[in-house]
Amino acid sequence: MELIYPSRCYCCQIGLTRRGQVICADCLSKVHYLQSPLCSCCGREFPDSSGGDHLCGFCLRQLPVYDRARSVVRYEDPVSHLLHRLKYAADTSTLPVLTQVIEPFVHDLAQEFQSANDRIVPVPLFPARVKKRGLNQSLLLARIFFPKAGDALLVDSMIRTRDTPPQTTLDGDARRKNLRAAFAVRNPDAIQGRRIFLVDDVLTTGTTVTECGRALLSAGAVEVYVLTVARVTG
Numbered sequence: 478m479e480l481i482y483p484s485r486c487y488c489c490q491i492g493l494t495r496r497g498q499v500i501c502a503d504c505l506s507k508v509h510y511l512q513s514p515l516c517s518c519c520g521r522e523f524p525d526s527s528g529g530d531h532l533c534g535f536c537l538r539q540l541p542v543y544d545r546a547r548s549v550v551r552y553e554d555p556v557s558h559l560l561h562r563l564k565y566a567a568d569t570s571t572l573p574v575l576t577q578v579i580e581p582f583v584h585d586l587a588q589e590f591q592s593a594n595d596r597i598v599p600v601p602l603f604p605a606r607v608k609k610r611g612l613n614q615s616l617l618l619a620r621i622f623f624p625k626a627g628d629a630l631l632v633d634s635m636i637r638t639r640d641t642p643p644q645t646t647l648d649g650d651a652r653r654k655n656l657r658a659a660f661a662v663r664n665p666d667a668i669q670g671r672r673i674f675l676v677d678d679v680l681t682t683g684t685t686v687t688e689c690g691r692a693l694l695s696a697g698a699v700e701v702y703v704l705t706v707a708r709v710t711g
């Protein structure tokens with residue numbers, strides 16, 4: 478029973494009172510959810526909290542390859558810690574916590590998702606890296622974002638064709654070079670004419686989703702909507 482209904486908060490170990498809770502109200506209150514006004518394209522938060530969504534200076538200068546990006550929360554503790562545990566320690570005990578954090582967003586997303594036209598593509602890892610890590614965090618997160626995805630979740634339509642150093646070890650220009658042509662669509666028929674929800678854990682500079690977006694669009698995707706759990710601000 479402890480496993481299904483843990484009695485302590487995953488983050489601070491305080492005793493939990495509500496069934497089905499995995500993170501306490503206090504820790505959850507530290508999570509910063511991204512809220513409008515956001516950049517209507519890349520999802521960047523505006524520091525001034527008045528007015529509606531509009532294009533940010535970066536997108537005004539040059540529109541991203543993808544159509545829209547949205548993230549649920551800022552990349553800060555406790556979520557950054559949870560994502561790090563999932564990614565580098567294959568700690569799947571973080572999944573129920575992340576599910577609870579993402580829950581409000583998942584509801585809105587379900588309204589938008591049309592299974593006939595929409596497909597979901599997790600950012601792929603290089604096969605050897607999946608083997609080493611034991612999981613692809615983006616795939617697990619895609620299942621949380623779209624619990625009813627069924628066949629619309631394309632598990633291996635897009636592949637990583639080269640193993641590349643983790644982006645976190647590189648800066649802007651090196652990131653772009655590192656990932657150029659690192660992604661390919663294996664079966665364009667599944668992508669052609671579809672709107673694609675591209676799922677990743679964190680949006681940092683956007684290089685990864687830009688390169689994936691390029692591959693998806695050249696395979697015939699009509700729209701690429703990027704979804705990440707967290708976003709690095711700045």
Ligand SMILES: [Zn+2]
Binds near residue numbers: 501
């Ligand atoms: Zn707590």
Ligand SMILES: [Zn+2]
Binds near residue numbers: 516517519535537
């Ligand atoms: Zn923008």
